[in-house]
Amino acid sequence: MYDSIVVGAGIWGCSVARLLADRGKRVLVLERRSAVGGNCRSDIDPSTGIEVHLHGSHIFHTSDEKVWRFIRRFTDFNCYRHQVMAKHRDRCYFLPLGLPLINAFFNVNLSPRELPGFLAKKRDSSIGAPGNFEEQALALAGPELYEAFLKNYTAKQWNRDPKNLPADLLRRLPLRATYDTGYFADPHQGIPAAGYQKVFEAMLDSPRIDVKLNTDFTIAELSDVPTYYSGAPDRLFEYRFGALPWRSLRFETGREALTDFQGNSVINYCDPDIPYTRIHEFKRRL
Ligand SMILES: Cc1cc2nc3c(=O)[nH]c(=O)nc-3n(C[C@H](O)[C@H](O)[C@H](O)COP(=O)(O)OP(=O)(O)OC[C@H]3O[C@@H](n4cnc5c(N)ncnc54)[C@H](O)[C@@H]3O)c2cc1C
Incomplete structure (x- = not known):
């Protein structure tokens, strides 16, 4: 039929x-x-x-x-444009990696032209072929950015030490040499x-x-x-060929009688002492 x-x-x-x-x-x-x-x-x-x-x-x-x-x-x-903030040590930074985050985090004032050279000095150039997520992140971003924004967030998300995650997860690091804080670069974006x-x-x-x-x-x-x-x-396949390593997902919802809770629709929590990865504030759908 x-x-x-x-x-x-x-x-x-x-x-x-x-x-x-x-x-x-x-x-x-x-x-x-x-x-x-x-x-x-x-x-x-x-x-x-x-x-x-x-x-x-x-x-x-x-x-x-x-x-x-x-x-x-x-x-x-609608005309919603997604922005994501990353919280590290009680300070919020704009994702993805770009001039707003890097200038604020390293307390510098780099121009678009200066950013690639600055990052090249930060990267761990001793890593030839990265064998896991951690090595890939160190080779792409260097130890300071890795420790602050990638290491603990990734460990929480996958419930695994990044040393035990494949390098492929971070094949490339979206890097913007601009002050554009939009999370996605696609021409078509929005919420239905x-x-x-x-x-x-x-x-x-x-x-x-x-x-x-x-x-x-x-x-x-x-x-x-x-x-x-x-x-x-x-x-x-009823796990006949084993179980795949899925990303961990658990959601808790709550209500706050406030006009504004966190000032942005999503904040990522990058530190290990915070036992969750993100807070979403749903009313911020323009
Ligand atoms: C936290 C989070 C945020 C994300 N944010 C974005 C974003 O902003 N933008 C974006 O583009 N992508 C985002 N993604 C990715 C996006 O969710 C997925 O790419 C997309 O939803 C996948 O759609 P799908 O239909 O393939 O799978 P799913 O949405 O997983 O749908 C699969 C459906 O199949 C059903 N199903 C499974 N097995 C069976 C079965 N045996 N019998 C009957 N039914 C079954 C499930 O119940 C489910 O309803 C996000 C993902 C997560 C986890």
């Missing part, structure tokens, strides 16, 4: 389902949670109207015109104007798409019907 099965109703599964439906296919979407959206799922808080991103702040950003045309069929975007859930509802709103929630697909159900799977691969 169906031409295709899509497992998972995150942004990928919803997009695939809609693209297949647009091509005339009858699609069944299976989602093990009780709602669509995956990691991008959000709820509008009824008492304040604030959109809460249940799995952490999600900013839509792309440089791909085709992707942008596709998503704009389902939503308008009516919230993420409306986007997924609109994507799945096709007579050719059926959605079954609270339905956990297992590999035993694989049939001749082409199936598009967007869940965890290790779980799909």
Whole structure:
């Protein structure tokens, strides 16, 4: 009865389902949670109207015109531009690494022209081929920036010593020789104007798409019907080939009766004595 099965109703599964439906296919979407959206799922808080991103702040950003045309069929975007601050020893710095952070952290006043030479002197040039995350970070950023912004934050995020993480995780360090504090550099950015859930509802709103929630697909159900799977691969194979080292994720939510809590939508906490990685303040969606 169906031409295709899509497992998972995150942004990928919803997009695939809609693209297949647009091509005339009858699609069944299976989602093990009780709602669509995956990691991008959000709820509008009824008492304040604030959109809460249940799995952490999600900013839509792309440089791909085709992707942008596709998503704009389902939503308008607000003009939100993401900025992230990193807190180290009670001081906040703008990410990513650029003139604002480096000038403030080293108490210097570098120009764009001076930054590459300054950083070259900071880097650990004794490391030939970095064998792990720590060596890669020391080779790219040097010990001071690594200790302050990367080492402990990464250890908290992965729940592992960076010496035991692959160098690939930090293949390149986004470095800006400007005062631009926008986190993403893509020309198209924003938050869906009516919230993420409306986007997924609109994507799945096709007579050719059926959605079954609270339905956990297992590999035993694989049939001749082409199936598009967007869940965890290790779980799909029932861990027969081992468990993959996923990034640790745990969310706690709270309410503060304040007009402003932290002055920015996301602050990253880089020090080891703070037992979490980030605080998101959801009302800051312009
Ligand atoms: C804290 C955080 C912040 C992020 N911020 C951004 C950001 O600002 N911008 C950005 O572009 N990206 C961001 N990302 C990355 C982004 O979340 C992912 O790239 C994106 O959500 C992946 O979408 P997906 O549909 O592939 O997977 P998911 O969103 O994980 O969706 C997969 C879905 O499949 C379902 N599923 C899994 N297994 C099964 C099964 N066996 N049967 C049925 N259903 C199943 C799951 O329940 C889930 O709903 C962030 C990620 C995190 C963790």
